[in-house]
Amino acid sequence: MSANPSALQSPMPHLVLQVPAPSRLDPALLEHIAAQLGARAPQAGEAAAAQAGAVRLRDVGVEPSAVRALLSPLAEQHGFDWALVPDGRRLRDFRLLVLDMDSTLVNMETIDELGSATGMKARIAEITEAAMRGEIADYAESLRRRLALLAGTPESVLEQVWQRMQINPGAEQLIGAAHAAGLHVLLATGGFTWFAERLQRRLGLDSIRANQLDIADGHLTGRTRGPIVDGAAKRQALLDACAELGCEPGQAIAVGDGANDLPMLGAAGLGVAYRGKPAVQQAADAALNHCGLDGVLRLFEDA
16 A cells, blocks of 8 residues: 655654653663664763663654564663653643542542541551542442541541642642643542642642542541542643633643543643553553652653
């Protein structure tokens, strides 16, 4: 079958390779990868970037399936992240950044941590893991089951969890760069407004979509108020934000780790799995397993 002339004229994709500081990319490994993929080896300036832990190999000349077959085992062996990206992709061409909260923006699953005070963490975590792997298809039902185990938990436990919560590496750099490039930053989470609102104030997030815990007489009732924010609601939050901003979903970046993030990652122009479950990594446009959230910025030529 003859080739499509327009396809032959289209720009060839680039390959972004990166490792977390203070690690460095091995020049010999980069040369090997470039040769295998028919890509241009790093030039002088790009070699300097490699010394900083990131490099862009331009004009990859093989199919994405061949790139994955070569790089998946190498990335695991050598501890680097990789992504195929279009030529000329710029951060400032996007208008929206959507972040998941639990295990993406922050270092914990908050509902699991709430279970610590009542001895329910193991039972709740088991349901959480099954939901994030996609083994429980109905996220709303999984949340109801977990929350029911928290009925009677003192409201003071929320503050204890907040004090233990840590922002994941690179998050503040990513948010800062997104704001500098003119993007709106939305936190869309199946977690709770109690935490999301505090993160919004701390990090300067523009908007949030989250579940509201029902609290009565200083204790959690084991229920939420209002509709549950599941995967479909996260996707709708992305679409609603795009409508308000007057942009297309293709101008949105979404970052998440679990099965309930798949709808919003699929709707976005760029979907990134951060320490994602296997199914999420397979579906995402890029995966960060070693670098921090600022690794998202290396996927653009102007960030």
